[in-house]
Amino acid sequence: MRDYNSLSNLILDFVPDLVFHLAGQAFVPRAIEDPSETLEINVGGTLNLLELLRRSNRKVRFLYVSSADVYGNLTPESLPVREETTPKPLNPYSSSKVAAETYCLQYARCNQGLEAIVSRPFNHIGIGQNSKFVVPNFCKQILEVVNAENTELPKEILVGDLNPTRDFLHVQDVIEAYILLAERGMTGEIYNICSGTETKISEILNWMIEFSKVSIIPKIDPSRIRSAEMLRSVGDNSKLKSLGWAPKISVKDAVREIFEYIRLSEFS
Known part of the structure; x- marks a missing residue:
């Protein structure tokens, strides 16, 4: 470019x-x-x-x-x-x-x-997103804990601020x-x-913990907290919908798809 x-x-x-x-x-x-x-x-x-x-x-x-x-x-x-x-x-x-x-x-x-x-x-x-982003990053961390050979280790993952919402x-x-x-x-x-639905980062994490069937403890990592962070984000999609568009896949189903893909492709 x-x-x-x-x-x-x-x-x-x-x-x-x-x-x-x-x-x-x-x-x-x-x-x-x-x-x-x-x-x-x-x-x-x-x-x-x-x-x-x-x-x-x-x-x-x-x-x-x-x-x-x-x-x-x-x-x-x-x-x-x-x-x-x-x-x-x-x-x-x-x-x-x-x-x-x-x-x-x-x-x-x-x-x-x-x-x-x-x-x-x-x-x-979606599948293939860079693991620097929140959803695949959480997925990989959780699956690494689930598949750890040393079961004595604490079942922890590193997270940033879980309170912001995203669409x-x-x-x-x-x-x-x-x-x-x-x-x-x-x-x-x-x-x-946008979906028009507001979802907390903590809710995304809770879904993944549910999928893993393991009790995971989130541990705050200060390096993952941004100084200039949007606290809430949700959009109005009525203008796009007026052209005939509508979302078809729920957020939870999207997260489940990513979790299962990473589990099968990298941890099986």
Whole structure:
């Protein structure tokens, strides 16, 4: 994304009429550690892509995948959050997404051939997610405890703050939303992609402990607690639903699927 010439060659080779832009640096702790890198990739890379598509002089549908992290901490009265809510980014990652969104919407307004749409997915989960993220991380820790050869060891896992809430959604439902927005989304508009259901991190952990059938003790690890953490997050999905979308997989079923996949693929 940062290599303009390589990206230019890619556009010339493929001559796309539809682009799903998911490329970026998406891990918040890394963004806090190296904000310049995150800015270069998420904003500079997006601008490179937009400019190359503009110069192609073709009609292109362009879906930018932003993040609900842009909303920041919200008052209870503002939840579930709607797309019209003013972003209040809390960290370099969400700041970079707001900036990239702004460029996408600007290009949509100023270039008739570039039909840019912005999506704001909340917390999507599914098989194959990097183990740095909360759901696969908890799964692996619990299964390591369950399968430990030394049964004398305390059945503990390391956790951060379990009180924040998130709006989790199965990745398959997210993909279906992306496809629908590419087909039917309005140019220059923003769409939340979310379940509309608020779930505590502690509830996610309790489900996994239930699946494991073992009593697990969560132990707070200060290094896992973020200084700029959203306390609550849940979105309003009525705008996306108006296009005909609806989530099909419950959060608990999604967590169960991930847990069973990791158990069978890594611990059997």
